[in-house]
Amino acid sequence: MTLVALDGVGKRFASGTEALAGVDLRIGAGEFLAILGPSGCGKSTLLRLIAGLAEPSRGRITRAASRQVGFVFQEATLLPWSDALTNVRLPLRLAGLPRAEQEARAAAALEQMGLRGFERAYPRELSGGMRMRVSIARALVTRPSLLLMDEPFAALDELTRHRLNDDLLALWAGSGVTVVFVTHSVFESVYLASRIVVMAARPGRVAAELAVQAPAPRPAGFRTSPDYAALCRQATEALEGALGEAKPR
Amino acid sequence: MRLVDALAPAAVGVAVLGAWEGLVRLYGVPAYVLPGPAAIAGALAEDWPLLSGSLLVTLRIALLALLLAVSLGGLLAVAFAQSRWVERAFFPYAVVLQVTPIVAIAPLILIWVDDVTLSLLICAWIVAFFPVLSNTVLGLNSADRNHVELFRLYGATRWQTLWLLRLPGALPFFLAGLRVAGGLALIGAVVAEFVAGAGGTGSGLAFRILEAGYQLKIPRMFAALALISALGIAIFAVLGLVQHLLLRRWHESAMRPEG
DSSP states (O other): OEEEEEEEEEEEOTTSOEEEEEEEEEEETTOEEEEEOOTTSSHHHHHHHHHTSSOOSEEEEEEOSSOOEEEEOSSOOOOTTSOHHHHHTHHHHHTTOOHHHHHHHHHHHHHHTTOTTOTTOOGGGSOHHHHHHHHHHHHHTTOOSEEEEESTTTTSOHHHHHHHHHHHHHHHHHHOOEEEEEESOHHHHHHHOSEEEEEETTTBEEEEEEEOOOOSSOOTTGGGSHHHHHHHHHHHHHHHHHHHHTSOO | OOHHHHHHHHHHHHHHHHHHHHHHHHTTOOTTTOOOHHHHHHHHHHTHHHHHHHHHHHHHHHHHHHHHHHHHHHHHHHHHHHOHHHHHHHHHHHHHHHHSOHHHHHHHHHHHOSOHHHHHHHHHHHHHHHHHHHHHHHHHTTOOHHHHHHHHHTTOOHHHHIIIIIHHHHHHHHHHHHHHHHHHHHHHHHHHHHHHGGGSOOOSHHHHHHHHHHTTOHHHHHHHHHHHHHHHHHHHHHHHHHHHHHHTTTOGGGOOOOO
């Protein structure tokens, strides 16, 4: 089943910059889609269009009717004046759910992200990785069918990123949520995704697509396996191809 | 706070007062020119019934003006933040009110408003409200773009965005404005009392200074002056404490430095 379909989508900013042109994309229910591309290729813009935070200036975006979206930004974007639990229950609060239910579901979401015991901690008392976990818990608390993530782990150290990658995969495999994950890291996209869309810049467009055949969650040692290396080489070649096309004439 | 941080300014104060007293005695400066700290303290103790009453009058005006500044300035800021149009239309007039020296407006207000206390209050309010207004407007407009998008994504109403995002985000700005406004409310009250002068029936500290000046009771003049300073320091300290208590869990400004 297709959750979101983009047909010939283009986006031109008021400044005249053409961020996206002619993007055709199908997002199937339950897949883990990585959008891979260099900086400035419009991948964040694409994610915002999928989220409905911006409108396309050309083409059409069709969405399945029952669609609850969770969004994880590049930074944790937590409210600094609220503790972890209050941050996580924010979407439910905005939806007007009873307070007891908000708190119960927020606590469960925090526990799912391994943050039990940190309910009353303020964002600045948490490490970067923990803040991102709170942010993911907030995105999950509405039980979304579509989870959109905009380079969420780019600012984290490598070990923290690897652990969050594994946790995210386990979560995806266990819940059936559809994930669209924007990244500029070949390694991250190959490790996480079941399908990779490679984008090229100026204007932003889909340059290549790559299916990743690997069990999820990834087996131990997958990061150092020849399979992983081969997939990374493929993705790198696709990305370099996309970069080559975009070279200034 | 470390002990040294408290002791150092106290030591400077004691040294200055000691030198002052010593020089006044050494050169035999008459009290009607410059009284020494001991004479001022004496006047403070002796005239305490009179001065404490005046202290309360000035304190009341300053606090009421501050309260008005906070409520009206805050409400106005929220109104401004709701619509660019309202802000553009009205902000210049708030600026006009701010930049016109209060000493120049005070006589008019005293003429127009019969009740002296009320006119003092209006003067103090005019001086105090602008920092609250401008800081709060700035704070309300400083919401993080990603936070605004987050609220939009979850279908937040305008009211929810104001209450859960813009107002808490504006709090540090508001509190910084409040601290400035606290000092200004006192200044406004004192200036208005001076302008009202002997013509007013007010009996605040500034009135006592004028009165003591006419009567050449210079130590009392200094005692009243010292009380005004102490009042200003107390208001500043209390508002600083409020700021610290409200922000200590989350805002950088209220954090202790590491180590």
